[in-house]
Amino acid sequence: MVTNRKKTRVSKLDLMLLRMISRSKGQFAAVLTIIILGIAIYTSLNMTSVNMNHTVETYYRENRFADLTLQTAAVPAQELKALQRMAGVEKAMGRTSVDVPVITDNLDERVRLRLITDREEADDLSKSTLLEGKKLSGTGKEILIIEQFANARNLKIGDELKLQISGVQRTLEVCGIVANPEYIYLMENSQAVMPDEEHFGVGYVSEQFGQEAAGLPGSYNEILIRYEANVDEEGLIKKLEDQLDVYGVKQTIKQKDQFSNAIIGQELTQLDSMANSIPILFLLVAGLILMMMLSRLVKRDRIKIGVLKAIGYRDRQILFHYVKYALAAGVSGGLGGSLLGMLMAGGMTRMYLGYFHIPLLRIEFYYSYLVYAIILSSAFCAFSGLIGAKGVMKIAPADAMRAEAPKTGKRILLERYPFLWKRLSFSNKLITKNIFRNKKRTVFVLAGVTVTYAMMLFTTSMPGVIDQMMNEHFKEFQRMDYNINFAAPVPKAAVRDMEALIDAEIIEGKLEYPFELSNGNKKQAVSVIGISSDTMFFTFHDVKGREIELPERGMLISQNLSRLLGVGVGDLVRVKSYLPNRQDVYLPIKGIIKQTLGMNAYMDLETMGQQLLEKNVINGVYADSQDPDINKKLLPASNIASIMSIADIRAVYDKYMTMMVLSIGSMVVFSGVLGFCIVYNATVVSLGEREMELSSLRVLGFGKREVFFMILKENNMIAILGIIFGIPVGILMSEYSSAAFSTKLYSIDMSPNGEAMIMAAVYTAVFVILAQLATYRKIQRLDFLQALKNRES
Known part of the structure; x- marks a missing residue:
């Protein structure tokens, strides 16, 4: 008999749980959406990373990829x-x-x-x-x-x-x-x-x-x-x-330094980093929302909890009843997210196939990640449920039969300034008081909008950052139209021969040759470029943006090369030549320059020839030319190794921007969904807590639309503050990303511009407004007369 009664009790609690989920299905769906997105990102990125790593390793092994x-x-x-x-x-x-x-x-x-x-x-x-x-x-x-x-x-x-x-x-x-x-x-x-x-x-x-x-x-x-x-x-x-x-x-x-392998290695490292960071953010937000929801549900069910305790249910049973609400979201979100992630992993792997051509590339599904995903989401949600529902333990059966005593009202900060306070309308005073009195909800929405804006700012900054990187390199740093390399070194006088071959406004000789630069046990092979001291094609700036001249002696090195070697201005670096019978040379660093693309050292052409190679030779030229037949004219020349057109590079860049737009669009949607769910849940919880207050306003003559606009204005004020706080957070995120995504091949400055800030604010505002419009139906359906009835009657 005891066993049967226990089974009946458990089934009744489970029935109550289903009703609780049904009554809050909008909020439950919003939390579920965040969990599914977070777990889908976790599963898809991890499976894609494992697929790519295993495939690359297998490909290298089967094709005997050289170690050196x-x-x-x-x-x-x-x-x-x-x-x-x-x-x-x-x-x-x-x-x-x-x-x-x-x-x-x-x-x-x-x-x-x-x-x-x-x-x-x-x-x-x-x-x-x-x-x-x-x-x-x-x-x-x-x-x-x-x-x-x-x-x-x-x-x-x-x-x-x-x-x-x-x-x-x-x-x-x-x-x-x-x-x-x-x-x-x-x-x-x-x-x-x-x-x-x-x-x-x-x-x-x-x-x-x-x-x-x-x-x-x-x-x-x-x-x-x-x-x-x-x-x-x-x-x-x-x-x-x-x-x-x-x-x-x-x-x-x-x-590890082979060009193609270095590129795919950097991509896989960034993929692993995102797989471990972005899902945690989504799960943290879902956990915070669950804490807020369950805390509110416990307060609402105060009488029910008292009755359950009075008829013999223990604190732990009732606590677990509410934790199961969070667990239901965790398990179903983990399962749905992992299945969606598996589908996304197939698409992402095929997308990588468009970038990296690996004939062995195949899609494998690692079902262990399904288990990991459910455990991860369940653990987050269970912990959040325990914290959110801990108020159950404090409710005594006798006290629960009475309504909870209202909190003592206090003056808010603004009321201490009558000059401002008296100028606010009645509805604006209510809005201001509610913002300051519901501090937890205000902070939660504020933090949510701040994170949403910061993610939006990071996302909307990407096109401008990369475009600026290209412009800075090819319009400010090096400004030639063509970079022409010779198959073998020639005397400097060959510049005059080039002037006879092509129509060019400016032609300058150059020396470009690989050397190994080292400082102690740190070393790096780079191209050292020798150019004229009065060059028209390069403008050097230090890391603070100040223009610096090419030194007559010594060398300038790029910022990322400086970091790799651990050297600064005034230090000596050893320059090892790959040419036979050449002694190592020690040269001073005269300046650290900002270079967004590539990693190089720069010297005066004459000095480089004397100290590292041969006097009065060049192995290429830079040229400014509008000659449409430049390729046709140089094609028969036997000593022309390559002709690099800056216009061709920009055209390739524009083609690849299409893929970036698609990636940015998906990031905007993910960030927006996060903000939408936060604002929607916080607003719905606020409506439940303020039923008595809002009902009183209806009795005083406020219409449903007026009540809605009061709540809309309240959330908008918090959203504006969230966007303001999101600016420094987004900038910090960008600075961190600048260091994380910069490599030997390029140096990224993720500092957002004004246009990115405006676009991020617009996107954030759109999703915040959509979330509030979704609560309009809730306001329309609220039974204000029922809310005014005595709860204890």
């Missing part, structure tokens, strides 16, 4: 045997790489192809995956094309590619389409900013053809190394560089 790449001048094939015998080297492989122009029907179009030799042996490093077609036959008349370039230019098997090699036109037939782990993210170099798959590609050719194209018969200009297990990487690199020093080591690139 050494770019050299010319290494004889027989030298590989000595490298292979070194302790710590599992595999040493040589190959030849050279960039050549592609001849198209549009002679004004600049298209570059990087030819890389491919032996297609089973133990090769950084092997390609054949996606379509067949392997190279060895005739020297075929080429394998990287997938991104083939798709962008609509190349098919059997198509012909015309290449300009050392002034001679060569035609190759496309025999296959491939993917390669070195070019998951296809970019020509670090100065390219974004992929331009239509104008830069990679092709794999036979070893004989590639060496002839590069002018290196029987030699290699790239050495790939795979390590043995537990190798001392730094020690092995030192031995390899010493061994190859006589041949001229231009650059040493570790796997």
